[in-house]
Amino acid sequence: MMDIETAAVRVSFELNGQPVSIQSPPLKRLLDVLRHDLGLMGTKNGCGEGDCGSCTVLIDGLPVVSCLVPIVQLDGAKVRTVESLAEPGRLHPLQEALAETGGAQCGGCLSGFQMAACGYLESLGDAKTPADDDTELRRAVAGVLCRCTGYQRMIEAMRRVVAGGV
Amino acid sequence: MPAIVSGSRVHSPSTAAEALAFLAEHAGEGWRPLAGGTDVMMGLYRDRRGGERWLNIARLRPEWGRIAWEGDELRIGALATMADLRESAAARAAHPLICEAASAVGAAQIQNRATVGGNIANGSPAGDTLPVWLAVDAEIELTSTRGARRVAFERFMTGYRQSVIAADELLTSVVIPRPLSGEHWYLFRKVAPRAAQGISKVVVAATGSIEARGSLREDESPATGVWRGVRLAWGSMGPVTKRAYAAERSAEGRKLALELGIEAAAMLETDLRPIDDARSTAAYRMAVARNLTREFLSGNLGRWWRV
Numbered sequence: 001m002m003d004i005e006t007a008a009v010r011v012s013f014e015l016n017g018q019p020v021s022i023q024s025p026p027l028k029r030l031l032d033v034l035r036h037d038l039g040l041m042g043t044k045n046g047c048g049e050g051d052c053g054s055c056t057v058l059i060d061g062l063p064v065v066s067c068l069v070p071i072v073q074l075d076g077a078k079v080r081t082v083e084s085l086a087e088p089g090r091l092h093p094l095q096e097a098l099a100e101t102g103g104a105q106c107g108g109c110l111s112g113f114q115m116a117a118c119g120y121l122e123s124l125g126d127a128k129t130p131a132d133d134d135t136e137l138r139r140a141v142a143g144v145l146c147r148c149t150g151y152q153r154m155i156e157a158m159r160r161v162v163a164g165g166v
Numbered sequence: 167m168p169a170i171v172s173g174s175r176v177h178s179p180s181t182a183a184e185a186l187a188f189l190a191e192h193a194g195e196g197w198r199p200l201a202g203g204t205d206v207m208m209g210l211y212r213d214r215r216g217g218e219r220w221l222n223i224a225r226l227r228p229e230w231g232r233i234a235w236e237g238d239e240l241r242i243g244a245l246a247t248m249a250d251l252r253e254s255a256a257a258r259a260a261h262p263l264i265c266e267a268a269s270a271v272g273a274a275q276i277q278n279r280a281t282v283g284g285n286i287a288n289g290s291p292a293g294d295t296l297p298v299w300l301a302v303d304a305e306i307e308l309t310s311t312r313g314a315r316r317v318a319f320e321r322f323m324t325g326y327r328q329s330v331i332a333a334d335e336l337l338t339s340v341v342i343p344r345p346l347s348g349e350h351w352y353l354f355r356k357v358a359p360r361a362a363q364g365i366s367k368v369v370v371a372a373t374g375s376i377e378a379r380g381s382l383r384e385d386e387s388p389a390t391g392v393w394r395g396v397r398l399a400w401g402s403m404g405p406v407t408k409r410a411y412a413a414e415r416s417a418e419g420r421k422l423a424l425e426l427g428i429e430a431a432a433m434l435e436t437d438l439r440p441i442d443d444a445r446s447t448a449a450y451r452m453a454v455a456r457n458l459t460r461e462f463l464s465g466n467l468g469r470w471w472r473v
Contacts, residue, residue, distance in 0.1 A: 007172055026176035027210065027220070049208045051363055053275060062249070062278040068207040069279070070200070072176050073224045116275065142362035143273025 013074045016084040026072035031055045042082040053144035056112035063119035082111040097157035105148035113144045173216035182229040190311040193333040197221045202279035238344040244283025260342045266354040267298045273362040283337045289327040296407040297371035300399035307339040326405035349376045351388045353468040367446035368454045369401040389465040393417040403440045412436035427460035
């Protein structure tokens, strides 16, 4: 049990497949730990109020906004950021599709969009049968605000991944 | 480093019993529960607050996050997330309003963290699930080392962000009675700037039984029947969630018709006193509430639910 007077806690979790253990004030945001303590700048700091979705990462496979997650709640969790998607010299299929459709523009929301979309696409598993009218695809990424693409190209990229398999 | 991250204290009990014992021992020292954190963290960083004491109960989900029937009651653990609720067949069987409200909270990224207990205990007048608990006659279970007690949701909130929770208690469950069999017409509607991530200007959970001669088809208008036991529960219309009793009573035993809808809509002011604030105006809120009441009670707006 943590000493209640202690200002810092040790938190151990898995980040992009690698074990990480850090000493941190308990209410530090996961977003800040990723960017400042661990140097992973792919996760973007947008509104900081859980509204824009730019800082979306996956915790145990589920998309969450990292600006609202206190690090003390990360102990034992599996975290994935946008840095986990591409392999050296090879883009993730969603990234390929975004490049093809023009769904990647200024980049402000792009990391968050990719993680929200991946969380959803991976949850489909083998049963890749979202509704024909894109309702489910759109709902899955409704928590990400994009001011460049008009969303259509991003949804088209998701549709291509669904058609081709992730 | 902002004061909030360096000056706050967090205690993380590993069992429910430990959490309650800690609260009993430290009641009055300002410890507050931290669950999904979606509202707490937003407020802490926006206002740059520090030096507060938080009881981190998120890891107690195995004990306090289950959704299950117990006899004729559905027990929803306070640490169930909005995503749990959205996907729960048991919750849908208690009332589809519950799942529709859970789907309307924030977006997927919020629903995966935000908890049932947080939405209630946080006490925002705009909490999206609150009118649902009122509409389905939910009770709130509060637990301490002294034992558990239940409070009808309607009596749980006592004012703006004020409730009956004592300093040594935690909100541990929402309990919902098994629905009456029959045919129901219901509506959940959140009116916000956009569908996802909006904060409600008006939110309504409405439901009632439809008494009809013979069985109604799925595509049939409910207007061939009469209303029984209507509930019109409103959020974002004042400091606490409220039912529109006068309008509800006016519908009892009446046919679903535009005439009834107009008449009941005019009675909303008996129970509701909406306010002007940053999100909307009293006049807009009342106009929207009247329109929703009229269309719901006349059977033009809503969905079937058969039990």
